[in-house]
Amino acid sequence: MKIIEQLKNRLIYPAAYSYVAYQSMRNGLRSIGKKDKVHFAEPYAGQKIMLMALYQKGELRADVIAALAAAKAQGIYVIGVNTLKIAEPDTCRDYMDCYIERFNYGRDFGSYKSGFNYLYANGLAEQCPRLLMINDSVFFSKKHIDKFLADMFVDDVEVLGATENHEIEHHLGSFCIAISHAVLNSDKIKSYWRKYKCSDIRPIVIERGEMALSKALRGAITRSDSFGALYDVTRAVNMLRSDSSLFDDVAILSRCSKTHWQTFSFSQVSQDLYEKYLHSKLSVTGTEADVEIHNMDDMVMSFGSSTTEFKRIVKSLVANAETINNSLEKVIDREIISNFADSFSLGSQIHQNGPFLHRIGLAFVKLDGLYRGTFSSEDIENIAEDLLPEQRNSFRKIMYSRPYGKAVYYGWKRAAFERGLI
Numbered sequence: 001m002k003i004i005e006q007l008k009n010r011l012i013y014p015a016a017y018s019y020v021a022y023q024s025m026r027n028g029l030r031s032i033g034k035k036d037k038v039h040f041a042e043p044y045a046g047q048k049i050m051l052m053a054l055y056q057k058g059e060l061r062a063d064v065i066a067a068l069a070a071a072k073a074q075g076i077y078v079i080g081v082n083t084l085k086i087a088e089p090d091t092c093r094d095y096m097d098c099y100i101e102r103f104n105y106g107r108d109f110g111s112y113k114s115g116f117n118y119l120y121a122n123g124l125a126e127q128c129p130r131l132l133m134i135n136d137s138v139f140f141s142k143k144h145i146d147k148f149l150a151d152m153f154v155d156d157v158e159v160l161g162a163t164e165n166h167e168i169e170h171h172l173g174s175f176c177i178a179i180s181h182a183v184l185n186s187d188k189i190k191s192y193w194r195k196y197k198c199s200d201i202r203p204i205v206i207e208r209g210e211m212a213l214s215k216a217l218r219g220a221i222t223r224s225d226s227f228g229a230l231y232d233v234t235r236a237v238n239m240l241r242s243d244s245s246l247f248d249d250v251a252i253l254s255r256c257s258k259t260h261w262q263t264f265s266f267s268q269v270s271q272d273l274y275e276k277y278l279h280s281k282l283s284v285t286g287t288e289a290d291v292e293i294h295n296m297d298d299m300v301m302s303f304g305s306s307t308t309e310f311k312r313i314v315k316s317l318v319a320n321a322e323t324i325n326n327s328l329e330k331v332i333d334r335e336i337i338s339n340f341a342d343s344f345s346l347g348s349q350i351h352q353n354g355p356f357l358h359r360i361g362l363a364f365v366k367l368d369g370l371y372r373g374t375f376s377s378e379d380i381e382n383i384a385e386d387l388l389p390e391q392r393n394s395f396r397k398i399m400y401s402r403p404y405g406k407a408v409y410y411g412w413k414r415a416a417f418e419r420g421l422i
Contacts, residue, residue: 012415017201019412020421024200027105031198034103036081036114039089041098046127047077048153049119053111053135054082060092062394067140067363068095071149076132079118081111106198108135108174109209116193125184130155132178138350138364139395143388148363151230152178158226159183159217162362163349171214172229173350175366179217186220203420231362233345236353239360240337246359247333248307250340253356253382259373261346266310269335273314277331307336351375355382365395371402 050071056064071078072095080096083104092099102114112133119125132152152160158180161172183189192213199205221227240247254264304310311332315321321328344353350366351374358365365383369375375383380399384392405417416422 010415012412013419016412016416016421017419020201020416027200028198031103031105036100036102036118038118039099039101040093042077044077044097044122044124044127046129047075048130048132049077049079049124049128050132050134050149051079051081051112051115051119053108053115053133054080055084055108055136056082056086057084058087060086060095061136061398063140063142063391064136065095066142067134067145067149070145071132072097074146074149074153076149076153077124079115081115081118083111105200107200107202107205107209108137109196109205110198111135112174112209113193113196113198119184120190120193128184129181130178131184132176133174134176135174137175137368138366139398141358141363141365141387142391143386144358144361144363148361151361152176155180157228158221158223159228161229162364163231163357164229165210165348166345167347169211171211172217173348174210174213175350176364177213177217182222183217183220188216188220192216202422206420229349231349231357231360233341236344236356236360237337237341240340247336249359250307250336250356251310252305253359254340254343255352255354255356255375256378256382257374257376261352262343263352264340264343266304269310269332269339270314272335272339273332278318348374355379355386358383358386367398368402370399371405373404373406375399 050068052064052068054060054064060068068078068080077098078096079098079100080092081100081102083102085101086092086099089099089101098118100114100118102111106113112135115133116125119128119131125131130153132149148162152162157178159172160178162176163173165171165173179189196208199208218227240250246253250264251266256263302313302316304313311329314332315325315328318324318328344356346352350357350362351369351372354365354369354375370377370380377400380396384395387395405422406414409417413422
């Protein structure tokens with residue numbers, strides 16, 4: 001049945017793409033002549049700037065307000081560019097210095113383009129010491145937002161993404177990137193935004209937008225070590241090494257969803273330890289494969305959710321554990337960290353490591369995690385319990401409102417979803 005379903009989806013996909021492309025073309029034609037509307041703009045005095053691409057109707061989400069308010073409290077000049085409409089735009093004055101509404105075409109990069117056009121046309125870019133471009137495709141956590149913004153606005157890295165992505169080619173997640181004054185005003189970045197062509201076709205936006213922007217940003221830096229992600233694998237590993245409670249929870253904080261990329265597990269660590277370090281008389285003599293298990297006690301499972309429990313189990317199975325305790329501890333710790341680092345680096349880090357990243361300070365969670373299949377319900381609950389109590393229900397409501405697309409779509413929508421069109 002799976003083979004038939006895959007074949008069916010491959011046959012349907014061209015028609016699905018044509019339909020999505022037609023909608024994008026029609027929307028593009030409708031956008032001609034539609035000018036962005038600046039509802040208000042406070043005088044700019046050379047502050048750092050946060051440019052947020054919004055998709056908010058009627059009123060702003062509470063978590064979005066929390067992020068905007070946190071930026072304002074740090075003296076950052078906040079610009080919001082919305083593809084939908086707020087019922088009473090003046091109510092946004094407490095959270096934004098400049099609020100723009102635009103025709104709904106081009107997804108988040110259409111809003112970014114409008115925002116950068118505004119910065120260049122009105123002379124803000126020339127004065128801006130550092131810019132953070134961010135969008136509302138994430139749920140903002142009050143628990144970490146203040147420190148996170150402060151970290152992103154530190155000037156020692158010219159181009160700093162919150163997270164990175166190793167799928168297809170290395171690039172920064174475009175939902176949150178900070179850039180220096182020099183990069184913002186470089187000819188490469190000005191040219192990129194001048195030439196950028198909007199589209200509603202998701203794969204095209206990813207290619208022209210997220211990936212091409214990373215290439216342009218990499219070309220605009222003045223030092224090779226000035227392009228990276230705040231929450232990269234090095235930071236994750238260093239925090240594991242320095243924080244004993246985090247190290248103890250490493251398995252609990254690993255993604256539970258079985259779709260997409262391989263995740264960290266103690267079972268894989270056990271397998272690696274067995275293959276590299278553990279020996280028995282049977283394995284040494286080469287007779288292990290001929291031995292049958294007759295004692296059911298050998299089949300009893302041991303439960304260990306924490307690193308401490310896992311190490312206790314391993315030690316209980318090693319005959320000479322007491323005499324080599326220190327070296328055994330070091331080997332187990334090294335295997336855990338190396339296995340974690342391998343899985344952490346796979347694919348899109350914000351999707352691959354959602355629970356872990358929030359625990360160590362990332363101030364948001366990708367809203368399409370459950371929809372794309374990279375989060376399971378267990379992951380949602382894990383993250384929810386790590387949020388401040390007042391945000392847990394709203395987070396759950398938003399996440400569960402978009403169930404896994406492969407489980408709910410059929411026909412052309414299923415074909416479009418599986419190829420990333422919707």
